[in-house]
Amino acid sequence: MENYRAAMVLSAVGDSLGFRGGTWEFCKSGARIHEELDQMDGLQRIAVRPPQWPVSDDTVLHMATARALVHHGHHGVNDALFMTLAREYKDSMRYMNNRAVGVTTEQACHYLDTHVRDGYKLPFNPKGGGAGAAMRAMCIGLRFPRPEQIDHLRKVSIEAGRMTHHHPTGYLGSLASALFTSFAIQKRPVQSWGHNLMRELDNAKAYISNNSDIYGEDNLREWNYFSSKWTDYLQQRDISDGRKAPYFPRPFDVIARDRFYNSLSYDGWAGSSGHDAPMIAYDAMLGCKGNWEELCSRAMFHGGDSDTTGAIAGALFGAMYGFRGVPVMNHQHVEFRQELLHLADNIFSLSG
Numbered sequence: 001m002e003n004y005r006a007a008m009v010l011s012a013v014g015d016s017l018g019f020r021g022g023t024w025e026f027c028k029s030g031a032r033i034h035e036e037l038d039q040m041d042g043l044q045r046i047a048v049r050p051p052q053w054p055v056s057d058d059t060v061l062h063m064a065t066a067r068a069l070v071h072h073g074h075h076g077v078n079d080a081l082f083m084t085l086a087r088e089y090k091d092s093m094r095y096m097n098n099r100a101v102g103v104t105t106e107q108a109c110h111y112l113d114t115h116v117r118d119g120y121k122l123p124f125n126p127k128g129g130g131a132g133a134a135m136r137a138m139c140i141g142l143r144f145p146r147p148e149q150i151d152h153l154r155k156v157s158i159e160a161g162r163m164t165h166h167h168p169t170g171y172l173g174s175l176a177s178a179l180f181t182s183f184a185i186q187k188r189p190v191q192s193w194g195h196n197l198m199r200e201l202d203n204a205k206a207y208i209s210n211n212s213d214i215y216g217e218d219n220l221r222e223w224n225y226f227s228s229k230w231t232d233y234l235q236q237r238d239i240s241d242g243r244k245a246p247y248f249p250r251p252f253d254v255i256a257r258d259r260f261y262n263s264l265s266y267d268g269w270a271g272s273s274g275h276d277a278p279m280i281a282y283d284a285m286l287g288c289k290g291n292w293e294e295l296c297s298r299a300m301f302h303g304g305d306s307d308t309t310g311a312i313a314g315a316l317f318g319a320m321y322g323f324r325g326v327p328v329m330n331h332q333h334v335e336f337r338q339e340l341l342h343l344a345d346n347i348f349s350l351s352g
Contacts, residue, residue, distance in 0.1 A: 001348050003185060004142055006318030008066070008344040010326065011138055012059045012334045014314025016048050017296060018306030019056040022100050028269070028303040030254040037301060043293050049333035057101040058311040061136040063336065064088035065160060066343040069143045073350065077152045079118075085160050086112045086120040100307075105132040108164035120159075124215035125166045126222070129266065131277035133161030134173030135308045138315035141181025142347050153178050154204060165274065168208075168219055169266075172226045173274025175204055177312050180282060184319035190285050194234045195242025201227050229275045233264060237286065246286045258303045270304030277305065281312035285320070292317065292325045 019025045024033050040046060046053070068085040075081070090109050093101070104127065113119030137157050144153040154175060161174030176197055183193045208219050234240045238247040249256065261270035261280055271277045284299035299313035300306055323331070331337070 001345065002322045003319050004344040004348040004351075005341055006322045006326075007138065007142060007181065007184075007315045008062075008318070008340040008347075009331050009334060009337060010318035010323070011062060011311045011315035012055050012336060012340055013048050013326075013331050014296070014300050014310030014312075014317075015055050015058045015307045016053040016310075016334060017043075017046070018300040018308070018310030019054070019058075019100070021052065021054060022056075022098075024301070025056065025100060025305060025307045027306075028258075030258045030302040033301045033303070033306070034254050034297075043296055043330065044327050045329075047329045047333060048331065050335050053334075054099070055335045056307045056311075057096055057099040057105070058135040058307055059336065060092050060095050060099060061089065061105070061132070062139060062311065062315075063339065063343060064092040065136045066139040066347060069139060069350065070343060070346040077155055079120075081156070082120045082159050082163075083114055086163055087114045089163060090114065102130060102132045104128055104130050105164045112163060120163050121214055122163065122166055124218040125170075126218075128162075128165040128167035129169030129225075129274050130165060131170075131173055131272050131274055131305060131308045133165040133170045134177045134274050134277045135311050137161065137174040137177040138181040138312060138319075139343070139347060140174075140178035141183075142185065142319065142344075143351055144178075145182045145185040145351055147186070149182075150200070150203075153182060154200070154207060158204060158207065161274075166215070167274075168223045169226045170274040172201070172204065173278055175200070176274075176278040177281075177315075180278060180285075180312075180316055181319050184316050187320065189242075190282075190320075191239045191244065191246055192242035193282060194230065194237075194239055198227070198230060198234070198240075201230075226275045229264065230279065233279055233283075237283075239286075248287060252287070254297070254302070257298060261302055261304060265304070270302060271309040272305040277308045278312055280309040281316060284309070284313045285316050288317075290321050290324070292321075292327075292330075
């Protein structure tokens with residue numbers, strides 16, 4: 001249960017640290033962020049709490065996913081669950097003041113219709129490849145953590161993702177975040193996660209093909225971007241087979257990381273797309289070796305969409321390591337902490 005609690009709480013902490021009220025989320029210089037962090041006497045001295053350290057839209061939407069999973073309970077993976085997710089996403093828009101909600105998510109939530117059959121199914125969006133689906137899916141991996149539950153994890157993460165980001169680059173990011181969280185709960189070696197994601201992409205493609213009534217041709221036409229970017233990344237880290245220790249160049253300091261993360265990105269804003277948000281979080285998990293401060297340096301304090309990568313990385317760290325090595329002041333007063341704990345406990349019970 002502690003790992004479930006840590007996954008939910010530290011996701012919010014990672015979001016808050018990367019967001020910093022919007023000033024760090026929209027800063028493209030990791031070096032500048034680290035300079036400001038040094039002026040605060042480092043991560044160990046930060047009490048993560050509002051008003052200086054609020055959560056962003058990432059945590060509000062992650063909680064919306066979690067609430068839907070809890071409310072639906074053990075009633076199976078079906079349209080009723082997806083309508084519950086749609087209602088929670090629409091309702092969450094009421095709490096987005098000053099939380100920098102993405103335009104794609106906000107517009108999609110406006111069009112979700114919870115009063116008609118299939119009202120959660122929106123058209124294909126050629127511009128829907130952003131990270132807004134990936135940042136809210138980690139709790140799906142907590143709900144369906146076991147290998148025999150992979151069909152449920154796949155279906156829920158894809159359908160939840162394309163409610164707002166109906167583009168494979170967007171909703172495959174949702175699948176990746178959920179899948180990696182399940183791997184963390186299973187305590188699989190971190191270097192194996194990317195390899196297993198690539199294997200799962202074939203199953204995801206088959207799922208989309210079998211549901212071709214929902215813009216199947218559009219989805220399959222745009223499919224390869226996500227897989228090709230991940231193939232290139234795993235080759236650079238020399239972990240395509242999932243067995244070796246990852247290769248990191250030296251030096252791989254904050255400047256080198258910014259350069260590398262930007263090379264992964266779609267348009268130069270590292271972590272803002274469905275493929276590179278879980279990729280940067282994963283890279284940080286590979287490099288931190290269970291050290292919270294190192295994880296934050298890599299995933300929360302880089303130039304780019306650092307609250308999204310921070311939210312995903314915080315969840316992965318918590319699912320894998322619990323609160324081990326995390327300063328109490330980093331998490332004891334994070335916004336929505338009690339609700340996050342309550343959701344974690346309930347999802348833990350549902351997971352069996």
